[in-house]
Amino acid sequence: MSEEPRKRLSRRRFVALTGGAVVASGILAACGDNTATTAPAATTAAATTSAAATTAAPAATTAAATTAAGATTSAGATTAASGSPAAFNSGFTVTSDNITLSIWADDAGMAPWYQKVTADYTKLHPNVKFDIQAFAVRDFETKIAASIPSDSAADILQGSPTTLRKYIEPGLIPKTPDSVAKTVADTKIFPAELTGNMQFNNAYYGYPFYQGRHAIYYNTDYFTAAGLTTPPATMDDLTTYAQKLVKVEGGNMTVSGLSLRLTGAGSGIAEKFMMFLYPNGGNILEKTADGKYHNAYNNDAGLKTLKMFIDMVYKYKTDDPKVKHDSDAFETGATAMFARESYVIGEAAKKAPNLKYNTTPMPKGVRWGDLSSPINLFTSRSTKNADTAWDFILFSQQEMYLNLLLTEVGWIPQRQDYTYSEAMKAHPQFAAFTFKDPNYKLFVTPAIAPFDELETKLADRLSKAFLDSSLLDNEAKMKQMLADAAKETDDILKKANLYGA
Template structure:
C-alpha cells in the first residue's frame, strides 16, 4: 500500500494536535473563502513526500484551505528563479531552499524572521543547524530535510578483496579501493575502487572535496578572521589544503582507483561499477530501484588524516515577506517539521532526523543504520550565513575538474601548493566582492 500512509497520518494528526497546543501563538484566522497554499522547492523527493504525506494531513486540519500546490523546479532553474522572483515580490507562500542558496535573500530581508513558535521547534533540534539560519542574532527558517555525507560499500567486492570488516581509516579505505579496482584486458578501469566526484554540478563537486578531503585533513573552505569577527578568508591555503588536494591526485594517478572515463556516483554503484561511493543517504532509494541485487551497506565517514568529519546540509523552510498566507505557511511548517513527520521522513526518504533527542536510526533500512550512528569523534560542519558562500562553492567547483585532470601534479608538492593557493584566492575574491573578507 502506498506506505501505509493513511494509518500513520491518523496517528500523526492526533500527536501533532497535542504538540501544537503546548506552545501556541494566536492561530490563523478562519475565513469562509477557500485559499490555495503555494510551495516552491527543488527536490522531487521532498515534493513527493509533501504531496503524499504532509498535505493530506494539513488539509484535514485546515478546512479553510482548498488545496496545497507544490511546484518542483530542478536545481539549476530553481536557483536562477530565486534571483528573479524574490526581488520582484512574485513569490509563493512558502519556499524550501538549501541553506547556502537562501543566504543572500535572508541577509537582504526577503524572508520573515521566525516566530516564537518556530524558534521553539528549532530549539529542540541539533544546535549545528542553527548556524545556517542565524543572521544578526535572529533566526530565519526551520530545517525541512537535513542530510549528511556517508560511505556506501559493495559487500561482495569487499569480501572478494579479503575483507570481513568495513575499513574505518583513510589509509584503510585507500588500501581497500586499490584491491577492489578492476580493469579490462586493455587496462581500462571496468570497476572503480572508489567513485570520485570529478565534475558535474559545481557545488556538488566542491562539497565532495570539502567533506572527503578538506574536513578530513582538518581544514574548512572558510575560516573566521581572528582580528575581525564576522569576516572570513579561505581556510585551506595551508598544509591541510595541500594534503587534501594531494589525496585526490594520489587516488587518480598513483593508486588509480578511478578516472574521468568511469561511470560515476550512484549510477555506478547501482550498476556494480564501483566498490565505494560517497553520497547522502537518500541515494539509497535509487540504489534499491536501479540495483536491487547489489549487496551493500553503509558506514559513517572514515577517520581522515586529522579527524573524522562530515557536513550537515539541509533544505530549510522560509516564509517570504511578500507571501499572501503567512500564518497558514507557518502552520504548514509546524506540521511538516513535527516529530511525527520527521519519523516518516526517516523511514520514507532516509532523512536525518534533526531533533536532538531523536533515535536517528529508528525506521531506517538496516543497511543505513551504521552511517546514522554518529560516534563521539565525528565532527559535524554546517555552512555559515555568508553572502559569498554559494559563490565560493560554485567557483571552486568550476575550477576543480581542471585541477584534478592535471596529472603533472603527481609527486609535485610545489605544483599542488600553487593550485591550492589559486583555489584559495578564488574563495578570497568572492568574499571580497561581498565585503566579507579579512585576514
C-alpha cells in the same frame, strides 16, 4: 545549476528513481483542490534495502522521543499516539476563512511528500487548500529573485539558508516567531551546528527541515573477496582498501577501488573534495576573528587531500577518469566504494535490488565529521496567513511525516529527538547517516551570498588538476595550483567585503 550547490542534483535524481510518484498518485485523488507541479517520473521503491546487513556505524544511537497520547511535544504541538491529524495543536490560530496556502520548494522531487502531508492537513482544516510548486534549484532561485522583493512570493518557501540569506539581511524574510525560536534553539532537538546558519543579528529565520549527509558505501561481496572484514574507518584505510579492491582485466580497470568525483560541471567536485579535506584538517573557508572568511585549503591539509586524489588516479591507479563513476558505478558493480548522500539507498533498491552493500560513516583523519547541507522552511513577508502557515510547518514536522520523508524521499531530517524507527527498519543503511557520537562533528558551509560562486570556480580548477598527470609527485606544482585557486577564492570574498585575514 550545473550541479547545483551542494547535492541537490542528486536529490532530484534520487526521487526520480524511488517511490515518490506512487505516493503522489494516491494522494492527488484525495487532495481535492490541492495541486502540484509535475515531478520527474518515478516508480515504487523496494520495501527493503538491497542488502540486509546491519550498518557498520558506531554503536551510538539517536535519542528516543516517542510521543505518548496527548503529550506535548518539544515543538509545542500535541499528537495522538495514532498520529491522527485531529489531535494536533501547534499553539497558532488557524484561520476560519477559506484560503489557499502556496508552497514553493527548491527540489522538484519533494512534491509527492507535500501532497501527502497537505492532504492530511486539509482533513483537519477543510477550509485550507494548498498550491504546491516544486522546482529545480536554479528555477527556484530565479522565481524567488523576482517575487520576494515584489512581495509576490509563496506563503511558505523551502530552501537553503545560504540561498535565502540575501533576502534575510535586508528584511525581506520574516523572523521565526519567538515560540518557535525556542524550539529551534533547543540543542536536544536540533544540532547547533545546523541552526547556527539560521541566525542573523541574533534572531532565527525559518525552521529546520532536512539535510544532506554523507557516508561511505561499500560492496560487501567485494570486501569478502578481498579478505576485508571491517569497513574503512580512517583516511589511510580508504587508500589501502582501494588498492586491494581495484580490479583490472586485460589492462583495463573493470572495478575501481574508490570512485572519486573527478569530472563534471558545477560545484559538486569541490563539495566532494571538501568531504575528504575536512578530516585532513582543512575546509574551503574558515571564519576569522572579525567574523569574515578566508580560504582554508591553501595549506598542508589541502596539499594532502589533493595528493590523495592524484595518487589514487596516477600512482595507485584505483580510479580512472575514463571509467564509470558515482552511484551508477556502485549500483552496477563498477566500483567497490564511494562517498555520497543518503539518496543512494533508495536508488539502489530500485536499480540494483540484488546488490549487497553496506554503509559506514565518513572516515577519521586528524578530525572526524561530515558536511551537512541544511534545507529549511520559511514564511514570506507577503503572506496574509502567517499563523496558519506556521501551524502547517509545525504540523509537517511530526515524526510520522519525517519518517515518510526519510523512507520515501531519502533525506535526513534535521530533527534529532525522534527515533525514525520505521525508516531504519525499512533501510538499515540509514544508520550511518543518522548515528550520534560526540566525536563526530557536523559542519556546514557559510551562509554567505558568494559561496556558490567561489565553490564553483574552485571545482573548475580541481577538475582540471585531477586530469593532469604531471602533478604526480610534483609537490611544487600542486602547491601552486592550490595557491592560485585560493587567491581566486579570497578575491571573491574581498569583492563582497567578506574577506578577513
